[in-house]
Amino acid sequence: MPGMENEGSNLSRAEEIKNQANEAFKAHKYGQAIDLYTQAIELNSQNAVYWANRSLAHTKLEEYGSAIQDATKAIEVDPKYSKGYYRRGAAYLAMGKFKEALKDFQQVKRICPNDPDATKKLKECEKAVMKLKFEEAISVPESERRSVADSIDYRAIKVEPQYLGAKIEGDVVTLDFVKKMMDDFKNQKCLHKRYAFQIVLQMREMLQALPSLVDINVPDGCLLTVCGDVHGQFYDLINIFELNGLPSEENPYLFNGDFVDRGSFSVEVILTLFAFKCMCPSAIYLARGNHESKSMNKIYGFEGEVRSKLSETFVELFAEVFCYLPLAHVINQKVFVVHGGLFSVDGVKLSDIRAIDRFCEPPEEGLMCELLWSDPQPYPGRGPSKRGVGLSFGADVTRRFLQDNNLDLVVRSHEVKDEGYEIEHDGKLITVFSAPNYCDQMGNKGAFIRFEAPDLKPNIVTFSAVPHPDVKPMAYANNFLRMFQ
Incomplete structure (x- = not known):
């Protein structure tokens, strides 16, 4: 037989x-x-x-x-x-x-x-x-909702004499303030709520004025550094700045979404990135990731962490400000940078992305959803998303999108990579991920990409995780989800 x-x-x-x-x-x-x-x-x-x-x-x-x-x-x-x-x-x-x-x-x-x-x-x-x-x-219908920012007067909040942390004098966020705040965070100290409100409200105003697709101009001989997901790994963020210099007009950064959730120092990460943007708007560009959303923050820790370190009002305020984050960036009209990926239809133009009304929670389908959620696949065409949201797209889809918009390269994040990055789609697509040893268990490296004008050739730098205080990832996550970790 x-x-x-x-x-x-x-x-x-x-x-x-x-x-x-x-x-x-x-x-x-x-x-x-x-x-x-x-x-x-x-x-x-x-x-x-x-x-x-x-x-x-x-x-x-x-x-x-x-x-x-x-x-x-x-x-x-x-x-x-x-x-x-x-x-x-x-x-x-x-x-x-x-x-x-x-x-x-x-x-x-x-x-x-x-x-x-x-x-x-x-x-x-x-x-x-x-x-x-x-x-x-x-819940109040979207059309009747008032901005939580209208109810906040940070100037009326008293700073107790015993508070010895970082302080903003007047209206201007200075480099000295940001450095002191980062030092305090390193030592697990909190920023006073008055200054946290000041930073987030200033950020709200700044982001509100930006288009959904932001053009970045890098002059010849100058650099721009692109970072992927940081996911609340504050000590690894500090390490990026130690390796590559602090954000400034001469040393600008683009952080490509997923600043928060999973890692348990998300409040420190988001306040640091926002403070640098307040200090010098051209020193740092920020794009929305799929984790800059209420539904994700509810489950993966940011909401719980904000409640624990700040207050309930901040939960609402961050949710609102996240809706103001731009969805994508274009560097020197050549490099398209987005958190997730490309689209379920051909023929999408940069003007279509500019026209997206982004001031909302991400929908379950359509261009905005696909920008935040999609992933590349190794074979041509399009397929269902392995995540259950967005789609998978092949090298032919990437090539057509670049041709249609006279671009050279797509840079995206959204996925853990063993080396911190991966080059796919005949060299036309790079994934960059900047949270090394993701969730304290993946053992991956982190990476960032330095682009120097005019040729904008990607120079990829990888780095390993650094130690952090003994607060586990997902420490503030939905109790239910923690049961499965």
Whole structure:
């Protein structure tokens, strides 16, 4: 019976490969683990464990769309396999889809009625859905909403004589103030609320006046440094400034979104970047990332951190100011810089991006959503997003976009890369990511790119993580999500 022997050897080989995948997963090599689980699935697609394990590896890489697909497949293979529902519920949760998550955790509870862990997670999920319903019930329609900034008079806030931290004298944010504030932050001291309000309100005014697509002009012989995601890793941000100099008119930076969330020093990061912009608007350019949004901040820690270090009013104020951040930048009419990526349709012009009304929470589809969420793929054409939002786009899509707009290069961020960067799409697209050892566990390097005019050839600098105080990533995150870390 050679057919049966062959099948038996396939099954045992699949099991061997699954064990190798598990080892890669334990070593935080999630991409490698996914490749190995895929090989195991090719040999035996009827094992629900392989699908559920690959789902978890996708979750670790924030590929929640793929995680949901794999978990759903595990459920199809074995409808009584509780881990399939568990993994899918966790992925829905990470996307902020609490109602879908609740259904899956209810199913886990049905299959394992005596599992204390399932009971605990179900209770938390029910709480989250109740809170969501309550918030929806009391929310004011967008058209009737007043700006929280109107109710803040920072000048009326008294600074106690015992406060010895950084102070802004009058209306001007100076370099001395920013340096003192960064030193205080390094020593885990807080900035007085009066000055925090002053910085964020000044920032709001400045950003409000900017277009959705900002043109940056770098004179010949001068440099611009582009950084990717920082994600609340304040001590790594300080290290970037030590390696490459502080932002100034002569040493400008562009930070390409995802300043906050996950890392537990997001307040320090955002106030530092905002303060430099207040000090000298041409020293620093800031683009919106998918994490500069209410739904992400609710889940991934920024909202909780702001509440803990500042106040509830700041939660609202940051949410509003994040809606004012530009969506993309163009350097010297040649390099297009955006957080996520390109579009589900061809023919998008820079003028279409300029015309986006960005003053809102990111929608679930359309140009603004795709700018913040999309990712490149290694094969041509377009495909569904592994994240469940936006899309994947190939080298042909990148090439056509560049040709249509007379550009040379796309620079984007949004994805962890082992070396801190990756060059794809025939050299026409670079991903840059500036949060080394992301979430204290990925072991990746960080990178930034220096562009010198006029030729704007990308000079990529990589760096390793530096130590930080013992506050874990996601320390302020949604209690429910922390249960899955």
